[in-house]
Amino acid sequence: MNSQLIIGIDAGTSVVKAVAFTISGEQVATASVRNSYQTGLDGSATQSLSQTWSDCVRAIKGLSEKIERFKERVIALSVTGQGDGTWLIDEAGQPVGDAWLWLDGRASSTVDFLNKVATERQRFEQTGTGLNTCQQGVQMAHMAKHYPELLQQASTAFHCKDWLFFNLTGQRATDPSEASFTFGDFRTREYSESVIESLGLSQYRTLLPSIIDGSKQTFPLTLEAAELAGLQVGIPVSLAYVDMVMTALGAGVHTGEDDVACSVIGSTGVHMRSVADKDVYLNQAGTGYVITLPVDGRVTQVQTNMASALNLDWLLNVAADLLKDFDCECTSYSLVDRVERWLKQAEAGQLLYHPYISDAGERGPFVNGQARAGFTGLTYRHRFPDLVRAVVEGLGMAMRDCYEAMGGTATELRLSGGAVRSPTLRQILGASVNAKVRVSAREEAGAAGAAMMAAVAIGLYPTMDDCIKEWVVPLLGDGEVPDQALAAKYERLFEAFYDQRQSFPSTWATMEHIKTM
16 A cells, blocks of 8 residues: 555646655655747747647656556646646647747736726736736737637637646646636636626637546546556546645645745745635735635635746856856856855845846736846945845845735745755745744655645545645744844845835836837
């Protein structure tokens, strides 16, 4: 019995991972395949559907090369993936062009238009989710006006994980999390006809697939998929919730305590709190997400930074490019190990950095496709470590900004993501929100969250809460208490960060206009 395995698949934007877990939640092995996407000067960011499916198969087969008796030991499979975006297929199940990713910024003008629709506040209060260029609803509305042929050719509009689930099972479906924050009501976890109408998409209602809860219902792996992946035909496959919720679930966003927050510091920054659906805080700005959890009556309030660790990647890439001019062959990845030292070398709070490095601008806690990154306070004496520290402090300020938009910070912050291996970075983030920090020992939280869905669905645990007690709680590390002197300094820094952020839009608009002259 103990040799049985559950596979969690986490299909990110740049990496597809397949991770094997025992039925009690121990990680056994992982395999990953790098995938790619294309960007254009028009703000497009697209990805091949067929290549993503091929990468998924390769990741699963990669696991089989690491695990003895792989085929006979795997008893269930679950899949999550990058959120938002639009993955269209036709009646025959073939892709209608490449997918529009969450990174795609082409729909910014449609966001501006829809935000002025009279029913926008009503739509926001149903979905709990503010409009931005990432979302499938906005992207489809933009397609309807500017690329109608795409929707006319399509039979079904998927998200990434839905596309992979379709290839695994032959079922056209989506899950309650993406369905409700895009087109529905988080209280009912169903589509809302008034939301769909508010987006101007009533005529394309038939493109929306049925909604299934992967913690309660599975579908069998098809013969074709089983042969491709080297698995047993007919094993149950679960359609997990969107990756940001699965990552937070695996990292400890919901363990029963109140006043707990969870941030995933990856390429993007995802900041969440688990609340009862009746206690959701809907801000006046109409931003953020409300995403259902696979727990009855519970949702996650979410604000997401378009770019988080990407800001640090950018700075390290600048350094790597300069070093190459001196015949020092290195990459941003090879410089990561030096970040901790640079953080310690620099004095806290000397520079102010707004971390809006993404070409698509920002989406949390405000939406502005023209938002851009920048330093304030530079003098001749500042050196590279000062820039590194400022960038990380900027991530902390942006995190604080997001939690304030959800009703305030928490007393405990649970962190996930590769960047949080740095002790000084954790110290900076904890002091930024003045909260105790705990880091889960779980290496692959997103895949674990997906696997937990399957574990509950096939009856290994009566409820998700029971699964969390065994898969999540024991892996939470000891709390790291915030440095109160640093927290006081960051309290003042945040005031400056927030005031300046509010003054930036006119500057960003001017810069955008200059670029087009």
